[in-house]
Amino acid sequence: MKKAKGIRVLCVDDHPIVREGIAAMMENEDDVVSVGEAADGKAAIELYRKLKPDVVVMDLRMPELGGLEATIQIRREFPAARIIVLTTYEGDEDIHRALDAGARGYLLKDSVRRELLQSIREVYAGQRHISGTAATRLAEHTPRMSLSPRELEVLQLIAEGLRNKEIGAKLDIAEDTVKIHIKHIFGKLEVIDRTEAVVAASRRGFIRLDAPNNPKA
Amino acid sequence: MPESPPVPTEQRKIGVLVIDDHEGMREGINAMVNAQSDMTVLGQAGNGEEAIQQFRDLRPDISLLDWNLPVVQGEDVLRTLNAEIPKPRVIVMSALNDVTCIQRALSLGAQSYLHKDMLRRELLPAIRAVHEGQQYMPEEIAGLLDAGN
Numbered sequence: 001m002k003k004a005k006g007i008r009v010l011c012v013d014d015h016p017i018v019r020e021g022i023a024a025m026m027e028n029e030d031d032v033v034s035v036g037e038a039a040d041g042k043a044a045i046e047l048y049r050k051l052k053p054d055v056v057v058m059d060l061r062m063p064e065l066g067g068l069e070a071t072i073q074i075r076r077e078f079p080a081a082r083i084i085v086l087t088t089y090e091g092d093e094d095i096h097r098a099l100d101a102g103a104r105g106y107l108l109k110d111s112v113r114r115e116l117l118q119s120i121r122e123v124y125a126g127q128r129h130i131s132g133t134a135a136t137r138l139a140e141h142t143p144r145m146s147l148s149p150r151e152l153e154v155l156q157l158i159a160e161g162l163r164n165k166e167i168g169a170k171l172d173i174a175e176d177t178v179k180i181h182i183k184h185i186f187g188k189l190e191v192i193d194r195t196e197a198v199v200a201a202s203r204r205g206f207i208r209l210d211a212p213n214n215p216k217a
Numbered sequence: 218m219p220e221s222p223p224v225p226t227e228q229r230k231i232g233v234l235v236i237d238d239h240e241g242m243r244e245g246i247n248a249m250v251n252a253q254s255d256m257t258v259l260g261q262a263g264n265g266e267e268a269i270q271q272f273r274d275l276r277p278d279i280s281l282l283d284w285n286l287p288v289v290q291g292e293d294v295l296r297t298l299n300a301e302i303p304k305p306r307v308i309v310m311s312a313l314n315d316v317t318c319i320q321r322a323l324s325l326g327a328q329s330y331l332h333k334d335m336l337r338r339e340l341l342p343a344i345r346a347v348h349e350g351q352q353y354m355p356e357e358i359a360g361l362l363d364a365g366n
Contacts, residue, residue: 013241015312017336021245086241110263110287112240 006033007124010053012044012070013037013086014062022057025116032120041065041073048074048081055120057107060087060098068101075102082123086112095134105129147188147201154181156207159198231256231348234277236268236294237310238287242333246281249340256344265289269297272305279344282327284311284318295325306347310336316361329353 011022011034023034036051038044042065044058056074060067067085074081084105085098098106104123107115108131119129147155150171157167164182168175186192189200201207235246235258247258259275262268265286272280280298284291291309298305308329309322319330328347331339332355339355346353354362 015242015245015333015336017245017249017333017340018239018241019245020248020337021241021243024244024248025241088238109239109241113244114240116241 006031007120008033008035008051008054009120010034010036010038010044010047010051010056012039012041012056012058012062012067014039014059018059022112022116025113026120029117032117041067041070044070045073045077048078052078054082055124056081056083057116057120058083058085060085068097071098071101071103084119084123084129095130099128106134107131108134147185151181151185151188152207154178155185155197155201158182158194159202159207229255231279231344232259232275232277233257233344234260234262234268234271234275234280236262236265236271236281236286236291237283238263239283242283246336246340249337250344253341256341263287265291265294268294269301272298272301276302278306278348280305280307281340281344282307282309284309284313284322292321292325295322295327299326308340308343308347308353314357314361316364319358319362330358331355332358 006029009026009032011019013019013022016039019037023037026032026034035053036047038047040062041058044056045065048056058067058070067087071083071085074083081102083103084107085103086107086109087098088109095106105119105128107119107129111131111133115129115131122129153171154167157170162170164175164178168178171178185197189197191197191200198207233250233256235243235250237243237246240263243261243263247261250256250258259277260271262271266288268280268282268286269289282291282294286294295307295309298307304326307327308331309327310331310333311318312333314332322330329343329352331343335355335357339353343353
């Protein structure tokens with residue numbers, strides 16, 4: 001028999017079995033009911049508009065549109081949306097990004113059984129829920145990612161349009177060393193090319209795009 | 218000499234050990250397996266170390282093994298299981314369709330390799346086939362192997 005009342009939950013994960021597993025966890029609860037499922041971020045957004053669930057449980061890593069971008073888009077359209085992201089722990093920046101995107105909950109995949117229902121109830125009540133291990137790491141005051149002074153120099157020169165060889169000459173370092181710095185920069189900013197790196201760094205305030213000094217402008 | 222009565226079906230259920238760090242995945246598999254009359258989940262493990270211990274304690278008929286595990290990787294678990302008993306019946310599950318991983322798993326004695334997206338369709342037939350001593354390779358996986366050779 002379908003539950004008439006309860007916290008209405010939309011589950012988003014690209015693995016059907018995981019969605020079934022999560023639905024199974026909610027089945028015996030009187031105050032929680034699964035109202036829909038989606039297999040990727042795009043479907044999640046469309047279903048959110050249609051169902052307006054109370055809480056969304058969403059995998060971060062999905063094909064097509066991932067959980068982070070879907071969270072951003074849903075929250076943009078529905079600022080009150082309550083979203084719990086589900087992920088494997090991959091570092092503090094992951095938590096920060098999820099929370100910055102507007103997620104109210106951060107649930108680790110190896111704690112789902114223990115924490116799913118508690119996280120749904122807490123987030124529905126307006127609180128945040130961060131999985132134990134992740135919360136401990138945040139509480140240990142792990143500083144957010146920053147770029148080293150050298151990385152900032154390299155990034156600034158990329159923004160000015162210099163090639164790797166030119167950057168190496170300017171900073172008096174080998175071209176291979178420049179490439180290593182760029183690899184680190186891309187990793188920290190989570191981008192895949194120079195343009196994205198410059199945009200991301202500028203957005204975060206790491207560098208300034210000063211048009212008169214930028215030969216490519 | 219009179220024949221002994223047939224063993225009640227209840228006692229012949231295929232005993233399954235589920236090894237995956239994602240609790241949602243384990244719950245989904247548990248629900249699927251336990252809904253069948255011919256199989257049952259004996260236990261679960263969330264990492265490689267637990268998997269080996271559970272295997273030793275439970276001696277399952279079939280182990281469902283996530284290839285990408287924390288603490289001790291799936292590949293290393295499989296090696297250890299091979300050392301525990303000859304030809305343990307293992308079905309490898311993975312989120313990757315990587316030919317190298319598939320080949321590696323099969324070379325270490327896995328009887329089946331299933332991508333996690335195909336579990337709903339392939340898991341139960343795979344469990345039954347491997348329990349019968351057969352190898353079970355979905356078309357898509359077989360195709361990847363052929364293309365990789």
